[in-house]
Amino acid sequence: MKRLYYGLGKRKFLEWILLAVFLLFFYGPLFHMLTLSFAGDYEYPDAVPHTFSLKWWDYILSKGQMVESIGTSLVLAIVVTVVSLLICLPAAYAIARYSFKGRGMVRLSFLLTNAFPKMGIYTAMAVIFYKLNLMGTFVGVVLVHIVNTMMFMVWIPSGAFRTVHIQQEESARDVGASSMRVFFKITMPMAWPGIVVASLYTFLGSMEEAQGSLLIGLPNVHTMPSELYGVIMSFPDTAGAVFAIILLIPSILLLIVFRKYLSAEALSNGFKM
Amino acid sequence: MSEKLVIKGLTKKFSKTDGVENINLTVKERELLTLLGPSGCGKTTILRAIGGFHKIDSGKILLDGKEIQNLPPEKRPTGMVFQSYNLWPHMTVYENMAFGLQIRKHSKAQMKEEINEMLKLVRMDGSEKKYPGQLSGGQQQRIAIARALVLKPSLLLLDEPFSALDAKIRGQMREELKRIQREAGLTVIFVTHDQEEAMAISDTIAVMRRGYMEQIGKPEEIYDNPKTRFVAEFIGEMNFLEEGGTSFAVRPEDITLIKQENGPYRILQMMSLGHYTQAIVVDNKGNEVKVFMEKDEARLFAADDCVACRFDRKQVFAA
The missing domain is CATH 2.40.50.140 (Nucleic acid-binding proteins)
Known part of the structure; x- marks a missing residue:
């Protein structure tokens, strides 16, 4: 240790220590989870399992309801993303392009859903959903998720639409394109990075949403995060670790595929008032 | 020379004081008419009304004898070039030019020929595969003009197309525009606030002020015999x-x-x-x-x- 300290110099040495702490802090839990998921023989509070095996993977994958929840979550996330694109893109475009009375209020109203404690909104929604027979239905869960994602889906694409100059749309009208064609061939492609980022957030947000899914979806709709609650409560840590890793896979894959779109610029454009 | 465009009693008001009222204007075949005036005089309003980007309050716009004032921009046989941001950055020069031709369902071979011909006319042949971001401001405006011309518009509308360029390029572009107009036999309405530019390229100048026409005439006529003090002050030194x-x-x-x-x-x-x-x-x-x-x-x-x-x-x- 002494050799290292004097070899690197004080500054470098401290930097290395800081880096090590950081790595441990960020990747330690992840790594721990990964080792636990492949544990054969494990006793709490040990750091490393005594033996390794795939027995907890077998166990989780043999539970029908859990495997089903993986499918449910993926389908749900896709439906939520598509539906909120359909709802929010026109709204985002309107906010970006037209100045109308109360535009600021409309923009802020999308923030409101994120400003209140979630559980409060969910319970209020549950009361209404009971009357509409939406409790325990797939549609109900989709609606709950959209409430969460609306802010991203309106703000970020709206910022992206604003970077498209009005002349670029007008030129397209001028050479003979209808307003629909202008939107799909000119405006959308130019705003694409913002739309991709917003969709990504929506998809990932829907994948990990648990509270609303639990309250509205149970007992009929089981998503991965709501299942995870059950797994953690009633099974050993090792089973939870396996399930958590399965939940992580789609997120990591998406982040890798779309990383070039994940720029600070796309985000900050969305949050300019 | 026959009448290409006739505007009768055009009114477009944004507010009580802002806008144009009762504008009458005739543009002849193969003429380059400039709407000249300080900012806020309504010259761009008239141009955008002709292009279909402003719904007019009243009046008639006749192009080749047909009323066009109720048509949306995509149905009007006019071609417009803006001051900047004309091109679509996610498309190559060729794709930019082909966009309107595809809507008109031209065949691929025909399209290629027409685009090549137009690029030659604006001296930009060989740039088909480039993206707008790879071109200079002057080159981008040439492509924008070519993109409008490839659709054979009945009337070309130019909204201060050179004012974002630096002085030297601006001078070159004027000469180019004059040559293109002559070679292609175009009728052009040109909007500018630059009196020197207007003097240099116009067949006819319409000097505008606060929403109405102060004087319409040939450049030398306007220079030698300004009708009002405003025109005298605005055109040249006085x-x-x-x-x-x-x-x-x-x-x-x-x-x-x-x-x-x-x-x-x-x-x-x-x-x-x-x-x-x-x-x-x-x-x-x-x-x-x-x-x-x-x-x-x-x-x-x-x-x-x-x-x-x-x-x-x-x-x-x-x-």
């Missing part, structure tokens, strides 16, 4: 003077300086502007007068000389 209680205007090139000891004017400054010289003379009350003269003539004078002025051509305007 001195406004008073002599014996009557006020009049005189162009700097219509003044001859005469060397005279104890003359009423004193030369404040001589400034060589290349092919001619500008002198500023001042009388005992401090009124400055601008005078243009030939280089040879300028050698006879120096700052602080006392001179008299001979006004060769005076003009008088009603208040």
